[in-house]
Amino acid sequence: QVQLVESGGRLVQAGGSLRLSCAASGRTFSSYAMGWFRQAPGKERESVAAISWGGGRTNYAESVKGRFTIFRDNAKNTVYLQMNSLKPEDTAVYYCAGERNGLGSLEERRYDYWGQGTQVTVSS
Numbered sequence: 001q002v003q004l005v006e007s008g009g010r011l012v013q014a015g016g017s018l019r020l021s022c023a024a025s026g027r028t029f030s031s032y033a034m035g036w037f038r039q040a041p042g043k044e045r046e047s048v049a050a051i052s053w054g055g056g057r058t059n060y061a062e063s064v065k066g067r068f069t070i071f072r073d074n075a076k077n078t079v080y081l082q083m084n085s086l087k088p089e090d091t092a093v094y095y096c097a098g099e100r101n102g103l104g105s106l107e108e109r110r111y112d113y114w115g116q117g118t119q120v121t122v123s124s
Helices: none
Strands: 004-007 011-013 018-024 032-039 046-051 058-060 068-073 078-083 092-100 118-123
Touching (some): 018 092, 032 078, 046 068, 046 078, 058 068, 078 092
Parallel strands (some): 011 118
Antiparallel strands (some): 004 018, 018 078, 032 092, 068 078, 092 118
């Protein structure tokens, strides 16, 4: 079992950058694909980015391609989401999730473990 804790969310101005972190407990982190998802007020949760268990495969939602980067450090049991050129529409609660032996899918239903989320607010 994996427990996930997100951090790094805060208020930032449009055009700015932010790095989110998701720290995982447990010794099997390296066998989990990790994903980032977000939920804006009044909207359904949507996928943002995902990375395979080994880190060799990444996937991004069209809305964040070229602006966001997902990467992981298995030695630190942590996955990151580097967000650049932030827009007000990126405002949401960001969640990380883990899928055992996953390949980095953007399909939410594949993920078994979820963090509590971290709030990102982008002001215009």
